[in-house]
Each structure stands twice: as structure tokens, then as C-alpha cells.
Amino acid sequence: xxxxNSSLTALRAAQIGLRxxxxxxxxAATPGYHRQRLQLGExxxxxxxxxxxxxxxxxxxxxxxxxxxxxxxxxxxxxxxxAQEASLETLRSVEGVFDPIxxxxxxxxxxxxxxLDQWTVNPGDLTQRRAVLQAARQMTGAFNQxxxxxxxxxxxxxxEIQGTxxxxxxxxxxxxxxxxxxxxxxxGGQEPxxxxxxRDALLERLAEHTDxxxxxxxxxxxxxxxASGAVSFSTQPIALVMSTNSKGEREITWQxxxxxxxxxxxxxxxxxxxxxxxxxxxxxxxxxxxxxxxxAVDRMQAAGVGLSGPFKQLTGVRAxxxxxxxxxxxxxxxxxxxxxxxxxxTEAASGERRLFSIDVDPARDTLEDIANKLSxxxxxxATVDPxxxxxxxxxxxxxxxDFAGGLPTVITRTPGSTGTATGHVSGRPTGTINGEWxxxxxxxxxxxVDADVRADVRDASGTLLGTLQLGSSYLPGxxxxxxxxxxxxxxxxxxxxxxxxxxxxxxxxxxxxxLPALGIRSFFQGDSAGNLAVRxxxxxxxxxxxxxxxxxxxxNSIAKRLAALRDSGLPKLxxxxxxxxxxxxxxxxxxxxxxxxxxVDQATALxxxxxxxxxxxxxxxxxxxxxxxxxxxxxxxxxxxxxxxADENLQELMTLVR
Amino acid sequence: MIRTTDLATIGVTLEHLxxxxxxxxxxxxxxxxxxxxxxxxxxxxxxxxxxxxxxRIESLxxxxxxxxxxxSTLTHTESATREARxxxxxxxxxxxxxRQSTEPAERxxxxxxxxxxxxRLISIANSRHGGIALYGGTASDGLPFETAPDGTVTYVxxxxxxxxxxxxxxxxxxxxxxxxxFQTIDGTRVIDTFAVIADLRATLEAAxxxxxxxxxxxxxxxxxDLEQLGDHLLQSIGTQALDLQQIESAQxxxxxxxxxxxxxxxxxxxxxxxxxxxxxxxxxxxTQFTMASLSKLFDTSLLNFxx
Numbered sequence: 001x002x003x004x005n006s007s008l009t010a011l012r013a014a015q016i017g018l019r020x021x022x023x024x025x026x027x028a029a030t031p032g033y034h035r036q037r038l039q040l041g042e043x044x045x046x047x048x049x050x051x052x053x054x055x056x057x058x059x060x061x062x063x064x065x066x067x068x069x070x071x072x073x074x075x076x077x078x079x080x081x082x083a084q085e086a087s088l089e090t091l092r093s094v095e096g097v098f099d100p101i102x103x104x105x106x107x108x109x110x111x112x113x114x115x116l117d118q119w120t121v122n123p124g125d126l127t128q129r130r131a132v133l134q135a136a137r138q139m140t141g142a143f144n145q146x147x148x149x150x151x152x153x154x155x156x157x158x159x160e161i162q163g164t165x166x167x168x169x170x171x172x173x174x175x176x177x178x179x180x181x182x183x184x185x186x187x188g189g190q191e192p193x194x195x196x197x198x199r200d201a202l203l204e205r206l207a208e209h210t211d212x213x214x215x216x217x218x219x220x221x222x223x224x225x226x227a228s229g230a231v232s233f234s235t236q237p238i239a240l241v242m243s244t245n246s247k248g249e250r251e252i253t254w255q256x257x258x259x260x261x262x263x264x265x266x267x268x269x270x271x272x273x274x275x276x277x278x279x280x281x282x283x284x285x286x287x288x289x290x291x292x293x294x295x296a297v298d299r300m301q302a303a304g305v306g307l308s309g310p311f312k313q314l315t316g317v318r319a320x321x322x323x324x325x326x327x328x329x330x331x332x333x334x335x336x337x338x339x340x341x342x343x344x345x346t347e348a349a350s351g352e353r354r355l356f357s358i359d360v361d362p363a364r365d366t367l368e369d370i371a372n373k374l375s376x377x378x379x380x381x382a383t384v385d386p387x388x389x390x391x392x393x394x395x396x397x398x399x400x401x402d403f404a405g406g407l408p409t410v411i412t413r414t415p416g417s418t419g420t421a422t423g424h425v426s427g428r429p430t431g432t433i434n435g436e437w438x439x440x441x442x443x444x445x446x447x448x449v450d451a452d453v454r455a456d457v458r459d460a461s462g463t464l465l466g467t468l469q470l471g472s473s474y475l476p477g478x479x480x481x482x483x484x485x486x487x488x489x490x491x492x493x494x495x496x497x498x499x500x501x502x503x504x505x506x507x508x509x510x511x512x513x514x515l516p517a518l519g520i521r522s523f524f525q526g527d528s529a530g531n532l533a534v535r536x537x538x539x540x541x542x543x544x545x546x547x548x549x550x551x552x553x554x555x556n557s558i559a560k561r562l563a564a565l566r567d568s569g570l571p572k573l574x575x576x577x578x579x580x581x582x583x584x585x586x587x588x589x590x591x592x593x594x595x596x597x598x599x600v601d602q603a604t605a606l607x608x609x610x611x612x613x614x615x616x617x618x619x620x621x622x623x624x625x626x627x628x629x630x631x632x633x634x635x636x637x638x639x640x641x642x643x644x645x646a647d648e649n650l651q652e653l654m655t656l657v658r
Numbered sequence: 659m660i661r662t663t664d665l666a667t668i669g670v671t672l673e674h675l676x677x678x679x680x681x682x683x684x685x686x687x688x689x690x691x692x693x694x695x696x697x698x699x700x701x702x703x704x705x706x707x708x709x710x711x712x713x714r715i716e717s718l719x720x721x722x723x724x725x726x727x728x729x730s731t732l733t734h735t736e737s738a739t740r741e742a743r744x745x746x747x748x749x750x751x752x753x754x755x756x757r758q759s760t761e762p763a764e765r766x767x768x769x770x771x772x773x774x775x776x777x778r779l780i781s782i783a784n785s786r787h788g789g790i791a792l793y794g795g796t797a798s799d800g801l802p803f804e805t806a807p808d809g810t811v812t813y814v815x816x817x818x819x820x821x822x823x824x825x826x827x828x829x830x831x832x833x834x835x836x837x838x839x840f841q842t843i844d845g846t847r848v849i850d851t852f853a854v855i856a857d858l859r860a861t862l863e864a865a866x867x868x869x870x871x872x873x874x875x876x877x878x879x880x881x882x883d884l885e886q887l888g889d890h891l892l893q894s895i896g897t898q899a900l901d902l903q904q905i906e907s908a909q910x911x912x913x914x915x916x917x918x919x920x921x922x923x924x925x926x927x928x929x930x931x932x933x934x935x936x937x938x939x940x941x942x943x944x945t946q947f948t949m950a951s952l953s954k955l956f957d958t959s960l961l962n963f964x965x
Binding site: 566 | 660661662663664665666669670673693695696697698699700701702703705706709710712713716717719720721723724727728731788789790794795796797798799816817818820821832833843846848959960961964
């Protein structure tokens with residue numbers, strides 16, 4: 001009867017083997033499915049007449065073909081790939097914001113400078129002035145649009161973070177639930193292969209979103225750790241929560257914990273670190289370029305006057321954060337340095353223009369202090385509106401102010417001088433230092449008449465700049481070039497030996513950077529890419545655009561300096577021009593995107609390779625399963641044949657007994 | 659031994675097809691756009707070169723356009739100055755004729771012609787081009803020379819010339835100061851074109867009532883002044899011609915530089931079309947091979963041999 005039993009075990013094993021093969025074939029395309037194998041074992045032999053005879057085959061168990069090491073490596077790779085893909089998606093979006101090939105921001109900036117170039121040729125032309133303002137509006141619009149797009153990308157990233165977090169929470173729930181079921185099954189002595197497959201698939205999906213560690217060992221509790229091991233769970237899910245910190249950054253914490261979780265890999269890491277960091281950096285760079293360009297343009301614009309001439313009333317368009325705080329704290333976005341600000345006051349009736357300077361120490365002076373100092377200038381009153389925190393200036397009737405610096409119209413003679421010749425200075429100072437120049441008559445006489453009439457001119461440091469011959473070779477009233485763009489002329493009259501005259505020479509009227517910081521006579525309003533705009537009053541009246549330091553329509557001195565900004569390096573941009581800095585930002589984002597794309601390709605290739613390795617162990621090969629099917633089929637047929645043979649043998653014996 | 663499964667084979671094939679699609683699309687994009695770099699990440703280094711050259715080209719174009727306008731303005735100024743010089747030549751001829759003439763009627767006719775020529779000169783001195791006064795310096799809006807009721811002509815323009823951009827070096831005046839053009843200085847004496855012509859006319863008109871020697875002295879002085887004014891205008895024409903020459907030279911230089919930059923930009927950013935087409939063909943062939951080999955792989959299966 002042993003023979004029957006042996007055949008029976010073989011028939012049973014073959015049946016199970018066929019079922020396993022059928023199941024493998026059925027799941028050949030099921031994601032996460034691990035092929036199953038029937039483990040057979042030889043049954044213990046028995047002694048028949050002292051001879052050990054086999055008793056058949058045991059179907060020991062059905063197990064999964066799984067390589068835990070490969071699966072672990074694959075999860076790590078998928079996690080890295082997830083981080084890099086998320087980072088790349090953000091970078092591609094940011095790249096689009098600065099893409100110069102499709103035009104946009106750099107084109108608009110270039111167009112602005114193009115119009116400024118055209119303006120230098122005909123600075124008084126109103127049509128050209130309107131063209132400059134239109135180009136400026138388009139440029140500020142492009143800056144605004146770039147900032148808006150970055151904000152939109154940031155919002156999308158935040159939504160993506162929330163969506164990914166929701167998926168992570170869902171997966172954590174499912175895995176915790178499965179862990180419970182697996183534990184119960186194992187307690188009942190069964191290895192739940194299908195549940196293990198499902199959990200592996202879920203862990204793989206979880207790894208795509210966050211760094212995930214799982215022991216993959218049967219002898220260790222099913223504990224899953226996340227966020228570099230900061231949190232873990234087994235059969236009880238954990239709750240992750242997204243919040244916004246004081247800097248406006250998104251953070252993820254687990255309920256019950258206060259420290260933000262740091263994800264080493266997975267999409268969450270790519271979105272939280274790679275994505276938002278890149279957007280923040282791009283926005284900061286864009287704002288820096290915006291402020292540098294606007295600041296430089298505003299500084300030049302403030303140093304000029306429009307076609308209507310000096311101003312009777314001015315109001316700053318940029319507010320400080322506090323009127324009683326030192327300027328370097330209250331105008332944080334506009335860095336200031338200690339120095340002088342020069343105000344020119346012109347009397348309308350006489351045309352006399354005088355220069356007055358105030359000392360400004362941004363570390364000490366508040367906006368109120370500045371207003372008080374300005375109010376100390378004759379014919380000028382300055383006020384601070386506590387509501388808007390902006391500075392306003394007004395002049396007494398019959399007077400006007402400007403910030404063009406340069407030269408006064410008259411020179412101050414030594415009190416008590418008896419000479420009758422009146423001196424006038426003119427020209428445009430080109431020097432680098434503001435200061436008082438002094439003329440000393442070294443040989444007196446009648447200007448333009450006596451043979452030898454001479455005067456020395458020295459700068460504030462006492463350096464001799466030139467000796468003027470004002471005798472018979474000089475035509476009274478004709479300007480003589482002294483130095484650094486400054487000219488002097490004397491009317492007919494007398495000069496007395498030893499008498500002196502002084503006047504201020506101010507090539508840099510705003511050493512502090514105060515005027516752009518307060519938005520006084522600025523070109524733009526706003527202080528970042530998102531809110532930069534052309535001043536409303538300029539848009540309304542192009543005549544107020546300053547092309548020069550005088551109101552003469554052909555004065556293009558400021559327009560030329562503005563146009564030269566196209567190629568001029570700006571200190572806050574490491575000596576690059578604004579447009580080159582924008583190009584640099586474009587190339588930088590492009591290089592980062594290219595590097596991220598390369599990393600994604602590498603990670604994808606590694607994941608593909610590891611998946612191939614995993615599948616070479618766990619995957620279903622249909623040919624192999626068909627071969628197994630044939631094997632078990634043959635085994636079944638053989639066992640049946642044996643049963644038939646054994647049965648015939650027994651029938652033969654029965655015949656003998658009868 | 660590595661086991662190969664159907665799922666793994668399909669997965670690998672799909673991955674290859676995806677990559678080939680990317681290559682195929684990139685080659686197609688290059689062929690259709692004519693650009694090798696279609697987004698910054700395609701080749702950041704090449705883009706950097708391309709952008710640098712683009713900025714140079716933009717700068718050169720803007721400067722060239724500005725130069726073209728300057729050239730136009732200065733050509734008109736030079737032309738007007740030449741015309742002024744021609745007028746002065748005629749005035750000098752009249753002065754010579756008047757000096758030799760003994761006929762009061764002839765002198766009267768000459769005096770009338772002088773008036774016309776003076777008006778012509780005032781008109782030239784107040785010439786405008788593109789809405790701006792050519793001889794007003796930076797005061798380019800109004801008339802730089804005003805005629806008083808007594809006929810005196812006064813310069814009311816700016817004492818400061820409008821200076822061209824730095825392309826032409828320092829001091830290239832686009833709009834010169836009219837006083838410097840129509841006045842010259844002899845030692846400490848100012849010689850004014852309009853005053854000289856007015857004096858000459860007065861001399862012609864008063865010739866009959868003055869002694870011959872006084873009249874001749876006045877003619878001689880006028881002729882001397884006209885000579886100096888003529889030379890001065892010639893100098894102005896020379897300066898303006900030199901500025902024009904500088905502008906033309908700068909235009910040529912900018913044109914050469916622009917061409918050079920365009921070549922460099924094209925090398926950096928433009929697609930090498932034959933290369934792109936070959937890449938396109940390769941990507942297409944590769945894709946076809948991938949799909950054909952997959953089909954071939956699945957042709958041979960144990961399924962086909964089972965009864």
C-alpha cells in the first residue's frame with residue numbers, strides 16, 4: 001500500500017505545482033507580483049524487509065522568489081529618482097521664466113536700453129520720451145510677470161507638496177493595515193504571500209515620495225522608518241502635517257512632534273528642498289537685479305531735471321518702515337552709505353542757483369532727521385507723513401530745487417574784496433570728489449586790459465588745478481577751462497592781488513543713495529520685481545523725465561549715462577550689468593536644469609537596472625512556467641501510470657488468491 | 659544566471675523607446691527650429707556664449723542706429739554750414755564790387771542783395787532738422803538767433819554744445835553752439851557774421867556821403883572780417899566733416915563687429931542641419947530596431963510549440 005501512498009503524494013504535489021504555475025502565469029503582468037515556487041521534499045523512507053524504501057514526496061510550502069537586498073536598493077534608487085524628478089520639474093518651470101529664446105524679460109530690458117539710446121540723440125522730443133516710458137513700462141511689466149510666474153510655480157509646488165503628502169499619508173495607512181494583517185497571518189502559521197507582495201508594492205510607491213527604510217527581514221518587526229529615521233510606524237499609522245513657518249516656508253511635522261522633518265530623498269525632499277530653494281534663490285536674484293537696475297536708473301534720474309526745470313514740490317514714492325528708525329534699518333532694501341546730499345536752490349527771478357549740502361549718517365539719522373536737515377536749507381521745507389512714512393519737499397514761492405549738483409551760478413568772494421570783476425563758473429564737473437574750489441588772484445589788475453593778470457585755482461585738498469591768464473590776452477566773458485569739466489569766466493572789471501573766491505564743485509550730488517531709497521525724483525516706484533513700476537507722475541507727463549541736468553531740451557547728459565547702463569557694471573551685481581546678470585541667472589538655471597536632467601537620467605537608468613535585477617529573481621517567465629507546467633503534468637501522468645501499474649499488480653495477486 | 663522575464667523585457671524596451679523618443683523629438687525640434695539650443699538647459703555653455711554675443715549685437719545695433727541719426731543731423735549741419743560759407747563768399751564778392759563801384763544805384767542794388775543774403779544767413783543759422791535747431795547747442799527747441807526790431811541779431815541758444823555719445827570720442831558736437839559757428843575772435847575783438855554784413859550794408863548805403871578814404875577803410879575792414887569769418891566757417895565745416903568721417907568709420911567698425919558676433923552666436927546656438935537630420939534619421943532607425951527586436955523576441959516562445 002506504500003506504493004499507493006507514494007503515488008498519491010506525487011499526484012497531490014503535481015496538482016499543487018500546476019496550480020502554482022497557473023497562478024504565476026495569471027500574474028505574469030501583475031505589478032509587484034513575486035513568482036511563487038512550490039518547495040518539494042522527499043518523504044521519510046520506510047524499511048521493507050530491511051531495505052529502506054522511499055514513501056513519496058512532501059509539498060512543503062509555496063514561497064516567493066524575492067531578493068530583499070535588490071528590493072531595498074531599488075527602493076532607495078526610486079526614492080532618489082523621485083527627489084531628482086521633482087527637483088527637475090521645478091527647475092524646468094523656473095527655466096521657462098528666464099528663457100531668453102522665447103523673448104520675455106531680457107528682451108524687454110534690452111528694448112528699454114535701446115529706447116534710451118535713441119533718446120540721447122533727441123532728448124527733448126516728446127514722442128521719444130513717450131517711447132522710453134513705454135519701453136520702461138513694458139520692462140517693469142516683464143519683471144512683474146517673471147515674479148508672478150515664480151509665485152505661481154511656488155504655489156504649484158506647495159500644492160504638489162500637499163498632494164504628495166496626502167498620498168504618503170494614504171500609503172502609510174495602507175501599509176500599517178497590511179502590517180497588521182501580515183502579523184495576524186503569521187500568528188496563524190501562514191506566510192501571507194499575497195499580502196507581502198502588496199506591501200512591497202506599497203513600500204515601493206512610498207519610497208517614490210519619501211525616504212523609506214524597511215528591514216525586509218522576517219525576523220524583525222515590520223517597522224517602517226521615514227525622514228532619515230525621524231519617524232517610524234508598524235501597525236499604527238502616523239499622521240504627518242504640513243504647516244508654514246515664520247519665513248513662509250512649508251514644513252512637514254508628524255503629529256506630536258514639533259521639529260520639522262527632513263526628508264533625504266523622495267519627491268517630498270525634491271519639492272521641499274530642491275524646488276522651493278531654487279524658486280526662493282531665483283526670486284532673490286531677480287529682486288537683486290531689479291533693485292540694482294532700478295536703483296541705478298533712479299539715482300541718475302534724481303540727478304537730473306525735466307523740461308519744466310527745477311521743482312517746487314516733491315514727494316518720495318518709497319516709504320520707510322519706521323520714520324523714527326535709523327535709515328539703514330528702515331530702508332533695508334536700499335543700502336545707504338554715509339556722505340553728503342546736495343540740494344540746489346534756484347531763485348526763479350534772478351536765475352541764481354546755490355548749492356547746499358547736508359550730511360547723512362544712515363546708521364544714526366532717521367527720516368525725521370533728514371526732514372529736519374533739509375528744512376534747515378534756506379527756502380526749503382521738508383515734512384514726513386507719519387501715515388505713508390514718505391518724505392515731501394516744498395520750496396518757498398519763487399524758488400525751486402533740484403538734485404543735479406554740479407556748480408552754482410555765482411562764486412563767493414572774500415568779504416571785503418574791492419575787485420569789481422564778477423566771476424561765473426559753468427560746465428559739468430567730471431571729477432570723482434565733491435568739494436570747494438578756491439580761486440586766488442596772484443596778480444591783480446584790469447581783466448582783459450592789463451598785460452599780466454593771473455589767478456590760481458585749487459581744489460579742496462589744496463592741489464593746484466590751473467593758473468588762469470586774465471590779462472590783455474583774455475576776452476572778458478569768455479569761459480576758460482580750469483579742469484575736470486569746470487570753466488570760469490570773468491566780466492570786465494578789476495581783480496585785486498590776494499583776494500579769493502570760492503565755489504562748490506559737486507559731481508556726485510547724492511553720495512548716500514538717499515534719493516532712490518526714498519523714491520525722490522525716481523524713475524520707478526516699488527522695490528522688487530513683483531511691484532516695480534514706472535512712477536505714475538512720469539507716465540502722465542513725459543516732460544518730467546530728466547534727460548539732462550538742465551531743462552534745456554538738447555541736454556542729453558543724463559540720457560547718455562542712462563543708456564550707458566546697458567554695459568555698465570553695477571556694484572551690487574558683482575560688477576555685472578543688469579542685463580548680463582539676467583543672462584547669468586538664465587544660464588545658471590539652465591545649467592542646474594541640465595545637471596538635474598542628467599541626474600534623473602542616471603537615477604532612472606539605475607532604477608531600470610535594479611528593477612531588471614529584481615525581476616530576474618521575482619518576475620514570471622512564461623516559458624519557464626510552461627516548462628514547469630509540463631514537468632508537473634508529466635509528474636501527474638507518471639504517478640497515475642504508477643497507480644494503474646500497482647493496481648494491475650494487485651489485481652494479479654487477487655487472481656492467485658481466488 | 660540572469661533570468662529574463664517578459665515583463666522585464668517590455669520594461670527595458672519601453673525605457674529605451676522613451677529615451678529614443680526624447681532624442682527623436684530633440685532632433686526634430688532642432689531641424690524645425692533651426693536652433694541647436696532651444697532652451698537654456700539644452701547647452702548652458704553655448705547659451706552663455708550666444709547670450710554674450712546677442713548682447714553685443716543689440717548694443718552695436720542700438721549704437722549704430724544712434725549713429726545713423728547723428729549722421730543725418732550732422733550731415734544737415736555740415737550742409738547748412740557749407741551754404742552759410744557760400745553766402746559769405748557772395749557777400750565778399752559784393753563787398754569787392756561795392757568797393758570798386760562808383761555808381762550809387764549799383765551800390766543800392768548791392769546793399770539790397772546784402773539784406774537778402776543776411777536774411778538767408780539768419781535762416782540758415784536757425785535751421786532745424788527733425789524738430790531740433792542745428793545751431794542751438796543743448797537749447798535745441800527754439801530759434802537760436804533772434805532778430806531785434808533794429809535788425810540786430812543775438813544768439814539766444816545754449817552756450818553748451820550737445821555732445822554725441824562716446825562713440826566719437828570726447829567733444830564731437832552733434833549740435834554746435836551757434837555763436838561759435840557764426841562768430842570768431844580776432845585777439846580780443848569779437849567778429850559777428852550778422853554785424854559785419856549789417857556794417858557792410860551801412861557802408862554801401864553811406865558811401866556817397868563819406869570821403870573815399872573813410873569808405874575804403876570800412877570796406878577793407880569788412881573784407882578782412884569776412885575773410886576771417888570765411889576761414890572760421892571753413893574750420894567749422896572741417897570739424898563737422900571730421901565728425902562725419904568718425905561716424906562713418908564707427909558705422910563700418912560696428913558693422914564688422916556685428917558680423918563677427920553674429921557668426922559666433924550662430925556657431926553657438928544654431929543647429930548644424932545635416933548633423934541634426936542624421937541624428938533624426940538615427941533616432942528613427944533606432945526606434946524601428948527596438949520595436950522589431952521586441953517583436954522578434956516574442957515570436958519565439960514555448961507557447962508556439964505546445965500542442
